[in-house]
Amino acid sequence: xxxxxxxxxxxxxxxxxxxxxxxxxxxxxxxxxxxxxxxxxxxxxxxxxxxxxxxxxxxxxxxxxxxxxxxxxxxxxxxxxxxxxxxxxxxxxxxxxxxxxxxxxxxxxxxxxxxxxxxxxxxxxxxxxxxxxxxxxxxxxxxxxxxxxxxxxxxxxxxxxxxxxxxxxxxxxxxxxxxxxxxxxxxxxxxxxxxxxxxxxxxxxxxxxxxxxxxxxxxxxxxxxxxxxxxxxxxxx
Amino acid sequence: xxxxxxxxxxxxxxxxxxxxxxxxxxxxxxxxxxxxxxxxxxxxxxxxxxxxxxxxxxxxxxxxxxxxxxxxxxxxxxxxxxxxxxxxxxxxxxxxxxxxxxxxxxxxxxxxxxxxxxxxxxxxxxxxxxxxxxxxxxxxxxxxxxxxxxxxxxxxxxxxxxxxxxxxxxxxxxxxxxxxxxxxxxxxxxxxxxxxxxxxxxxx
Numbered sequence: 521x522x523x524x525x526x527x528x529x530x531x532x533x534x535x536x537x538x539x540x541x542x543x544x545x546x547x548x549x550x551x552x553x554x555x556x557x558x559x560x561x562x563x564x565x566x567x568x569x570x571x572x573x574x575x576x577x578x579x580x581x582x583x584x585x586x587x588x589x590x591x592x593x594x595x596x597x598x599x600x601x602x603x604x605x606x607x608x609x610x611x612x613x614x615x616x617x618x619x620x621x622x623x624x625x626x627x628x629x630x631x632x633x634x635x636x637x638x639x640x641x642x643x644x645x646x647x648x649x650x651x652x653x654x655x656x657x658x659x660x661x662x663x664x665x666x667x668x669x670x671x672x673x674x675x676x677x678x679x680x681x682x683x684x685x686x687x688x689x690x691x692x693x694x695x696x697x698x699x700x701x702x703x704x705x706x707x708x709x710x711x712x713x714x715x716x717x718x719x720x721x722x723x724x725x726x727x728x729x730x731x732x733x734x735x736x737x738x739x740x741x742x743x744x745x746x747x748x749x750x751x752x753x754x755x756x757x
Numbered sequence: 758x759x760x761x762x763x764x765x766x767x768x769x770x771x772x773x774x775x776x777x778x779x780x781x782x783x784x785x786x787x788x789x790x791x792x793x794x795x796x797x798x799x800x801x802x803x804x805x806x807x808x809x810x811x812x813x814x815x816x817x818x819x820x821x822x823x824x825x826x827x828x829x830x831x832x833x834x835x836x837x838x839x840x841x842x843x844x845x846x847x848x849x850x851x852x853x854x855x856x857x858x859x860x861x862x863x864x865x866x867x868x869x870x871x872x873x874x875x876x877x878x879x880x881x882x883x884x885x886x887x888x889x890x891x892x893x894x895x896x897x898x899x900x901x902x903x904x905x906x907x908x909x910x911x912x913x914x915x916x917x918x919x920x921x922x923x924x925x926x927x928x929x930x931x932x933x934x935x936x937x938x939x940x941x942x943x944x945x946x947x948x949x950x951x952x953x954x955x956x957x958x959x960x961x
């Protein structure tokens with residue numbers, strides 16, 4: 521077992537009064553110094569045992585991360601990668617790609633984090649998995665018609681999954697600005713078998729009865745395709 | 758019609774053989790960077806290779822939307838990171854089994870007299886990275902594996918520069934606390950225990 525104290529010095533760690541210099545000192549350790557109060561921070565460091573100790577610890581962390589990074593940069597991908605990509609391109613004809621540029625739902629908030637929007641119906645009742653039909657726009661367009669999509673929303677039997685999905689939805693709060701979530705669903709893209717996430721966002725105006733707006737997080741192409749399986753969707757209480 | 762990209766790849770948009778060759782050249786130019794990001798995030802070779810394939814399938818689908826005047830790397834990294842983080846979240850939520858994690862590669866260039874000590878440290882760091890909230894993990898990987906600038910990371914993660922800095926500082930603090938607790942438990946940690954599940958970041 522190595523001695524952490526021996527590696528980082530024996531100064532007492534009392535970083536509370538030194539917090540305002542920490543960001544600058546961390547930037548220095550990471551090799552970034554532009555536009556910061558470097559001289560003042562260095563002067564403080566020269567006379568503060570606690571900061572010297574703390575920066576010694578961070579220096580070890582950063583040096584270790586650099587070693588790991590340098591080692592990871594030597595990893596090489598499998599030589600058969602292109603064959604797998606080519607095979608997938610052969611087997612799946614190119615699907616029309618879409619993302620929503622204008623929501624046909626009146627009053628929908630234009631959220632910067634929105635990458636695709638689906639409209640789900642039948643909020644009440646209807647247990648079990650159901651499908652969201654998202655009619656793809658004509659090839660070469662970015663529009664998607666939201667007319668008559670369908671989803672059956674599972675009931676209380678999906679509470680556990682619902683809780684999981686809400687926890688995922690919390691990550692949407694990391695968006696800037698934060699996205700207020702009313703619900704979420706884990707979805708399965710039938711085309712490539714990947715799960716994704718739908719996050720309900722509150723519309724600015726009232727929606728027609730029986731409709732909820734869901735926002736998909738991920739890349740713009742993530743939910744490209746014509747059909748999704750919802751398993752499960754969530755109804756805000 | 759052919760377009761010259763900054764990466765030197767000529768892109769032909771007619772879907773024919775030229776298109777295929779151009780896309781293969783594009784793939785071969787960028788697969789290493791994409792793979793290393795995916796592997797560093799996931800620590801699982803098989804899943805990382807799946808993410809590479811999915812990333813390039815999306816690149817193929819988005820080919821006509823990529824700006825030929827700019828490097829495609831930030832776009833590729835963004836797709837890769839999003840796909841990898843989705844997989845990590847699914848693992849953490851129990852929606853997907855957690856495969857056996859690949860060890861980080863051995864580090865070269867470590868002086869023999871300090872090798873054991875440094876390996877112990879970096880092994881502890883690697884364990885700490887696995888426990889980081891996924892958004893922080895992405896920042897750390899992009900910064901120290903891809904050697905990306907903070908501005909580039911902000912572009913890849915589509916978030917403000919201040920958010921990247923905050924995540925990086927919080928990640929360094931969590932990793933520091935991990936090392937401290939591992940090697941000197943009596944010192945304790947400065948920060949509250951990590952959050953688990955979906956809500957990722959402690960307050961900075």
